[in-house]
Amino acid sequence: MSQDIRTKGAQAVAEALKALKTMASPTTLNLGWSSIGENEGVALAEALKTNSTLTTLYLEGNSIGENGGVALAEALKINSILTNLNLNSNPIGENGSVALAEALKTNSTLTTLNLNSNDMGENGSVALAEALKTNSTLTILNMRWSSIGENGSVALAEALKTNSTLTTLNLNNSSIGENGGVALAEALETNSTLTTLYLDSNKIGDNGGVALAEALKINSTLTTLNWRGNNIGEKGRVNSIGETGGVALAKALKINSTLTTLNLERNSIGENGGVALAEALKTNSTLTTLSLERNSIWIKGLLAFSEAFKTNSTLTTLNLEGNKTADKIALVLFTSLKNNSTLTTLNLDSDNFELGLQVN
Numbered sequence: 001m002s003q004d005i006r007t008k009g010a011q012a013v014a015e016a017l018k019a020l021k022t023m024a025s026p027t028t029l030n031l032g033w034s035s036i037g038e039n040e041g042v043a044l045a046e047a048l049k050t051n052s053t054l055t056t057l058y059l060e061g062n063s064i065g066e067n068g069g070v071a072l073a074e075a076l077k078i079n080s081i082l083t084n085l086n087l088n089s090n091p092i093g094e095n096g097s098v099a100l101a102e103a104l105k106t107n108s109t110l111t112t113l114n115l116n117s118n119d120m121g122e123n124g125s126v127a128l129a130e131a132l133k134t135n136s137t138l139t140i141l142n143m144r145w146s147s148i149g150e151n152g153s154v155a156l157a158e159a160l161k162t163n164s165t166l167t168t169l170n171l172n173n174s175s176i177g178e179n180g181g182v183a184l185a186e187a188l189e190t191n192s193t194l195t196t197l198y199l200d201s202n203k204i205g206d207n208g209g210v211a212l213a214e215a216l217k218i219n220s221t222l223t224t225l226n227w228r229g230n231n232i233g234e235k236g237r238v239n240s241i242g243e244t245g246g247v248a249l250a251k252a253l254k255i256n257s258t259l260t261t262l263n264l265e266r267n268s269i270g271e272n273g274g275v276a277l278a279e280a281l282k283t284n285s286t287l288t289t290l291s292l293e294r295n296s297i298w299i300k301g302l303l304a305f306s307e308a309f310k311t312n313s314t315l316t317t318l319n320l321e322g323n324k325t326a327d328k329i330a331l332v333l334f335t336s337l338k339n340n341s342t343l344t345t346l347n348l349d350s351d352n353f354e355l356g357l358q359v360n
Contacts, residue, residue, distance in 0.1 A: 002026055002027065002030070007034070008034050008035040009034065009035040009036065009037070009040065010039075012031060012034040012036060012040075013031075013034075013040035013043055016029055016044060016047075017043065017044070017047050020051050020053075021047075025051065025053045026054065027054060027055045027056065028055065028056040028057075028058075029056070029058070030058045031044075031058060031059050032058045032061050032062075032086070033061035033062070034061075034062060035062065035063075036062040036063065036068075037062075037064065037065070037068075038063070038064055038065040038066075038067040040068075041059075041064030041065070041067070041071060041072065041090075042067060042068055042071040045068065045072045045074065045075040046071070048072070048078075048082065049078045049079060051079070051081065052081055053081065054082060055082060055083045056083065056084040057084070057085050057086065059085075059087055060086050060087065060088035060089055060114070060116075061089045062089075062090050064087075064092065065090075065091055065092065065093070066091075066092055066094075066096045068090070068092065068096070069087070069090070069092030069093070069095070069096020069097065069099060069100060070095060070099040072087075073096070073099035073100045073102065073103040074099070074103070076100070076103040076104070076110065077103050077106055079107075079109070081109060083110060083112065084111065084112040085110060085113055085114070086112075087113075087114060087115055088114045088115075088116040088117060088118075088142070089118070091118065091119050092118050092119075092120070093118070093119050093120070093121070093124070094119075094120060094124040096118070096120075096124075097120035097121075097123075097124025097128060098123060098124055098127040100113075100128070101124070101127035101128040102127070102131070104128070104132075104135045105130075105131050105134050107137070108136070108137055109137060110137060111137055111138060111139045111140065112139065113141055114142040115128075115141070115142060115146060116142050116143070116144040116145055116170070117145040117146065118146055119147060120146045120147070120148065120152075121146075121147055121148070121149070121152075122147075122148060122149045122151045122152045124146075124148075125143065125146065125148035125149075125152030125155065126151065126152055126155040128141075128143070128156070129155035129158065129159040130155070132156070132160070132163045132166065135163075136164070137165060138166060139168065140166075140167065140168040141168070141169055141170070142170040143169075143170060143171055144170045144171065144198070145172070145173045147174065147175055148171070148176065149174075149176070149180075150179045150180045152176075152180075153171065153177070153179075153181075153183060153184060154180055156169075156171075157180070157186060158187070160187035160188075160194065161186075161187050161190050161191065163191070163193070164192070166193060166194060167193055167194060167195045168194075168195065168196040168197075169196070169198070170198040171199055172198045172199070172200040172202075173200065173201045175202065176199070176202045176204065177203050177204070177208075178207045178208045180208070181202065181204035181207070181209070182211040184197075185215040186211070186215070188212070188215040188216070188218075188219045188222065189215050189218045189219060191219070192220070192221050194222060195222060196222075196223065197222060197225055197226070198226045199212075199226065199227050200228040200229070203240070204241060205241065205242075205245075206240075206241060206245050208245075209241030209242070209246075209249065210245055210248040212227075212249075213245065213248035213249040213251065214248070214252070216253075216255075216256045216259065217251075217255045217256060219256070219258070221258060223258055223259060223261065224259075224261040225261070225262050225263070226261075226263045227262070227263060227267065228263055228264070228265040228266055228267070229241070229265070229267040240268050241264075241267045241269065242267070242268050242270070242273070243268075243269055243270040243271075243272045243273045245269065245273070246264070246267070246269030246270065246272070246273020246274070246276060246277060246295075247272060249262075249273075250273070250276035250277045250279060250280040251276070251280070253277070253281075254284060256284075257286050259286060260286055260287060260288045260289065261287075261288065261289040262287060262289070263291045264290075264292055264295065265292065265293040265294060265319070266294045268295060268296055269296070269297070270296045270297065270301075271296070271298050271301045272301075273297070274292065274295065274297035274300075274301025274302070274323075275301050275304040277292070278301065278304035278305045279304065281308040281312045281315060282307070282308050282312060284314070285314050287314060287315060288314055288316045288317065289316065289317040289318075290315060290317070290318050290319070291318075292318075292319060293320070293321045294321070294322035294323070295322075295323060296323070297320070297323040297324075298323070298324055299324075299329060301323075302320065302323060302329050302333065303332060305318070305320070305333065306332050306335075307336070309333070309336045309337050309340045309343065312342070313340075313341075313342050314342060315342060316342055316343060317343075317344065317345040317346075318343060318345070318346050318347070319347040320346070320347060320348055321347045321348060323349070324349070325348045325349045330349075333346070333348070334346075
């Protein structure tokens, strides 16, 4: 049974508490964007200590603050039913994050935790990393936009070496830097459970890119890697792995046999990186989706993909938007697909040519 609360603030919490006390209390409770403050958050946490039915709680977009976060953490030490907790965009801060981390050391039911945009900082993320060393139930962790920094990401990487349950980790826009990227790469060489990793916009740079590429030669479980950056000159945290990183990743794809989805949009991999990746597609037999949007790949790189299309038999989606695809180049690309029976989606700047494909 699912229940969405449509009211706001104290009234919303009053309705929620009433629902949680009924004989037919819900298993899913949605209190997203309900103007809930710290006091209401504390009241909800108190109810969770005795509730025996709720498995999913959505609290995104509220203001439960540090006190609400600490109270929820205390509840998680007792509650043995809740499996999914969404605290997206709740400023629980470092204290709230540290308290939640402490709760995760003993909680044995929570499998999904969303801490997106919670200002946990390095201290909060280091505490969560320590918890992951002992927690054996959490499978999905979202720490996007949480300012964990290099120290936090290094601590998380260390935890991933021993954690055996986490399958999805979102670290988008988390300021992990090159050192954090190198540390995560080292962890991927031994971790055997993580299947999905988000590293968008993190200033990982060439060194981090090369290290992660080397890790992909060894790792045998990761299937999805999102590694979007931003064009140089744009505001925001960037990856900019550059041509060096692009070439290193291409070498990894010739060996890796598990990765199926790779997003490298806006990483300035350039002409040489594009040529190297196209060459890798000639032998890679697992990658199905590759996005290279806005990577400064020019004529030589784009034409290299036309050669790869002739032999690759697994890629189904390729995004080459924003790479100066003139109509003549587009025609060559499409002509090379006449004997390719697997690519179904090719995104280019031009949509003037269609050969039975979805063209965007």
